[in-house]
Amino acid sequence: MAMKGKDCVAIAADRRFGVQAQTVSMDFDKIFEMGPHLYIGLPGLATDVQTVSQRLNFRLKMYELRENRKIKPKTFMSMVSNLLYERRFGPYFVEPVIAGLDPKTFQPFIASMDLIGCPMITDDFVVSGTCSEQMYGMCESLWEPNLEPEDLFETISQALMNAFDRDAVSGWGAVVYIIEKDKVTKRLLKTRMD
Amino acid sequence: MTERYSFSLTTFSPSGKLVQIEYALAAVSAGAPSVGIKALNGVVLATEKKQKSILYDDQSIHKIDYITKNIGMVYSGMGPDYRVLLTRARKLAQTYYLTYQEQIPTAQLVQRVATVMQEFTQSGGVRPFGVSLLVAGWDEDEERPYLYQCDPSGAYFAWKATAMGKNHINGKTFLEKRYSEKLELEDAVHTSILTLKESFEGQMTEDNIEIGICNQDGFRRLAPSEIKDYLASVS
Numbered sequence: 001m002a003m004k005g006k007d008c009v010a011i012a013a014d015r016r017f018g019v020q021a022q023t024v025s026m027d028f029d030k031i032f033e034m035g036p037h038l039y040i041g042l043p044g045l046a047t048d049v050q051t052v053s054q055r056l057n058f059r060l061k062m063y064e065l066r067e068n069r070k071i072k073p074k075t076f077m078s079m080v081s082n083l084l085y086e087r088r089f090g091p092y093f094v095e096p097v098i099a100g101l102d103p104k105t106f107q108p109f110i111a112s113m114d115l116i117g118c119p120m121i122t123d124d125f126v127v128s129g130t131c132s133e134q135m136y137g138m139c140e141s142l143w144e145p146n147l148e149p150e151d152l153f154e155t156i157s158q159a160l161m162n163a164f165d166r167d168a169v170s171g172w173g174a175v176v177y178i179i180e181k182d183k184v185t186k187r188l189l190k191t192r193m194d
Numbered sequence: 195m196t197e198r199y200s201f202s203l204t205t206f207s208p209s210g211k212l213v214q215i216e217y218a219l220a221a222v223s224a225g226a227p228s229v230g231i232k233a234l235n236g237v238v239l240a241t242e243k244k245q246k247s248i249l250y251d252d253q254s255i256h257k258i259d260y261i262t263k264n265i266g267m268v269y270s271g272m273g274p275d276y277r278v279l280l281t282r283a284r285k286l287a288q289t290y291y292l293t294y295q296e297q298i299p300t301a302q303l304v305q306r307v308a309t310v311m312q313e314f315t316q317s318g319g320v321r322p323f324g325v326s327l328l329v330a331g332w333d334e335d336e337e338r339p340y341l342y343q344c345d346p347s348g349a350y351f352a353w354k355a356t357a358m359g360k361n362h363i364n365g366k367t368f369l370e371k372r373y374s375e376k377l378e379l380e381d382a383v384h385t386s387i388l389t390l391k392e393s394f395e396g397q398m399t400e401d402n403i404e405i406g407i408c409n410q411d412g413f414r415r416l417a418p419s420e421i422k423d424y425l426a427s428v429s
Contacts, residue, residue, distance in 0.1 A: 066302065066305075067299065067301075067302060069335075072296075074295070074296075075294050075295065075296050078293065078294050078295035078296070079293065079294060082292075082293045082294075
């Protein structure tokens with residue numbers, strides 16, 4: 001999930017990699033850094049998570065070399081949407097969540113997408129994954145506008161943890177990134193490992 | 195349909211030149227003069243549109259055309275080749291928009307058009323384009339104007355001011371004297387008309403020249419009435 005704060009954004013995810021009931025690994029990272037202030041979270045089928053992040057990285061690097069500038073978050077969202085829709089009739093099973101700051105104005109930006117690339121830009125929060133309904137409930141109750149980075153961290157951590165604690169196949173560790181103009185803080189949360 | 199040639203028609207001469215491209219540049223130099231000037235707040239493109247007979251309907255066909263709402267183009271050389279490149283450029287710009295939902299930056303468009311022109315100097319069975327293009331654009335992101343020239347070889351240059359076509363050497367010399375970094379768009383239009391006048395034979399009217407300007411409101415062609423006003427202030 002990702003949330004907007006005051007001049008900052010936060011993106012967080014759990015770290016479970018499982019095959020239905022069996023947990024295979026508890027340090028599977030689904031949040032990828034695409035730029036100094038641009039992060040994408042890719043929940044879904046693990047093989048597609050890796051392939052999409054690699055292909056996206058390729059496209060992004062080519063863009064930055066050709067255009068000689070850092071990509072804007074909104075343009076990046078369109079690029080992801082295009083990549084997913086190319087596979088309209090045999091899609092990648094990922095539902096990305098994007099969080100970032102504009103490279104020039106540092107305006108916060110969050111967006112999410114379905115597996116065939118339908119983009120959705122919001123002003124508050126975006127969620128994706130197996131426990132998305134629980135996450136919607138938690139975010140709706142805990143989020144408020146213009147949270148400072150420290151408060152945003154608390155809010156997103158509580159929202160994420162309590163949501164995936166109500167889902168059998170999510171959890172087993174969590175990672176939270178707080179993205180501000182001058183720094184990015186990555187924190188690992190201590191959660192129920194069940 | 196005939197079989198595609200598998201070999202290029204543009205080959206090196208012993209002295210290391212691609213003669214076909216030299217000939218293409220000669221075709222450009224024989225074409226109608228065109229001028230481009232970059233000002234502080236915009237770019238102006240101007241070209242001579244002399245028709246051979248008074249029976250021609252001047253206002254129906256335009257030499258200066260839009261590629262996107264922020265980028266425009268003019269040429270010197272062969273009209274039909276220009277049309278093909280114009281269509282390609284428009285398609286390239288829209289393809290970019292389809293992927294990125296963002297207007298194509300002028301430099302990117304010029305790179306892509308120049309690649310097309312270069313392909314025609316190396317592919318089988320085709321000849322180089324007989325046009326040089328002047329592309330004027332306004333970058334919304336960086337909020338600055340751009341002026342580029344694309345040659346038949348596929349080379350592209352960024353200019354502050356330039357002239358192409360017949361008499362381009364005199365045109366460029368004239369611009370070297372007249373150009374200043376602090377030109378405003380209005381003065382640039384004025385200067386471009388004067389540059390065209392240097393090589394113009396006969397009376398300049400609003401029907402036998404075309405002017406296009408590009409600023410932060412986008413690219414637009416000047417209406418004949420507006421051109422008439424500028425001409426009045428020149429003479």
